[in-house]
Amino acid sequence: MTIAKNPKRNSVSTSEEQVKAFISGAGQAAVAVEPEQNKKPIMIRVDPDMINRIDRAAKRLGISRSAFIVSSTAVRLESME
C-alpha cells in the first residue's frame, strides 16, 4: 500500500470565533445531521460560486455543506408556510 497526499488540502484561514460559538459549531452539525437515517440523498446542480459561498457560510457556522443547505431551506420553507 502506498500513502497518497490529501487532494483536498488547502489553507483557508479561520475567522475569529467566541468560545461558545466555536464549541457549538459542531453541535449544530450534530443536531442537523443526526436524523440522517431517514433522509434521502438528492443531486442538485449548483453554480461553483454559490458552492463557495455556501461552504464559507457553513464553515463559519461549523456545519457541513449539506446541513447548511437543509437548514437554510427549512428556514425559507417556514417563512412561506
Added chain:
Amino acid sequence: MILAVGNVKGGVGKTTLAVNLTIALALSGRDVLLIDGDEQGTAVAFTELRTAQKNGKPGYTVVSLHGGAIRTQVRQLASKYADIVIDVGGRDTGSLRAALTVADIVLIPVQPRSFDLWGVDQTAELVKEAREINEGLRAISVLNAADSQGKDNEAAAEALREVEGVELALGFIVRRKAFPNAAAAGLSVLEHDDPKAIEELNRLTEMLFVHSNAIGAK
C-alpha cells in the same frame, strides 16, 4: 497538564492511547483524571472493567462529560489533579472543540493510511481555529497502529511533517496484539507482556509529560 487525545476521524486508536497514557501517569504516582468525551463511552466501559480487575482501584478517576461541560469542568478540576486526559473526537463534536479550548496539548493519533492522513488536515484546521481562543495549544500527531515493517510509516511521517501547526512525535506506536489483549483484561500495555509496546508507550509518555512540562506547558 491537560492532554486531549482527539482526531476528527474515528477508528484511529485514540481511546486505546488515552487509557494507556492515563494508566502510565497513574502508575508513575500522579493523580490523573480521565474524561471520556466520546459518546461511545469506551473509556468509561474500560475503566469499569479495570475497576473490577483491580479490586475496585483502577488507579485514576474517570468521568463522562460532553460538549461545553468539558471546558467548564476541566477549568474547575484542573487544580485538583496533576494531569487530565480527555478522550474526544471520532468526528467534529462540541466535545472535541471544548477540549481544544482548555488543553495544553492535543495528541492526534494517526494511522499510516491515506484516509487517516487526510483527516489530519481537518483536525489541524480545527486546532488553528481553537488557537484563537486557546493560544498556547500545542498539537502533536503520533503515528499509531503503525506497520511493523515496510515503507508506509516513513511516508506517513513525511506527510505528517507537512501539516502546518502540528508537530510530529518521534517514533511510532506499532500495531501490536498487546494493546487489544491488555485492554480486554482491563490493563495497559505497561501491565502486559510486550516489551516493545511498553518501550513505545513509555517514550510517548515521556515526550508528552516530561519534555513538554520542561518546555513550559502547564
